[in-house]
Amino acid sequence: MQLDVAVDLLTKAKTSLTNFRRTGFASAQVSAKDMCEEMKVEAILKAKGLRSTKKNFAYEAPDEPIADAMKRLEATFFNVVVDTAIESLTDRFLTLGEVRDRFGVLLSFQRLDDQASSNQCNNLCMTLSTGNESDIDGKELAAE
Known part of the structure; x- marks a missing residue:
């Protein structure tokens, strides 16, 4: 594969993953509900009870736990997976872009x-x- 074509495809993949991070969770919810209807399964995400921990004195206030199960799923799973994929693309192929910039004149x-x-x-x-x-x-x- 040509180097410039590969870098362009990787840039497009990163852009589409970034767009998917913004809109993908909502579309995944819709498709999951449709699949549940087809399989005649109840489409409810059950919320787990939040653990309470002993609070000691701290200088920084702790983050408030997310009570909504969908919001928690989005923040702790979906966004983490998509962000990891975006960062992996960026880190792994940074050198490839630098090589294209240096030797791209030959192409x-x-x-x-x-x-x-x-x-x-x-x-x-x-x-x-x-x-x-x-x-x-x-x-x-x-x-x-």
């Missing part, structure tokens, strides 16, 4: 104008150089 010569191709070829030359030695000449690459 997009036809689409770049003279100034942009010259700048990107010089950046590639700097990437492939150590000290005063360089593997390629950015000006010659841009001219070709």
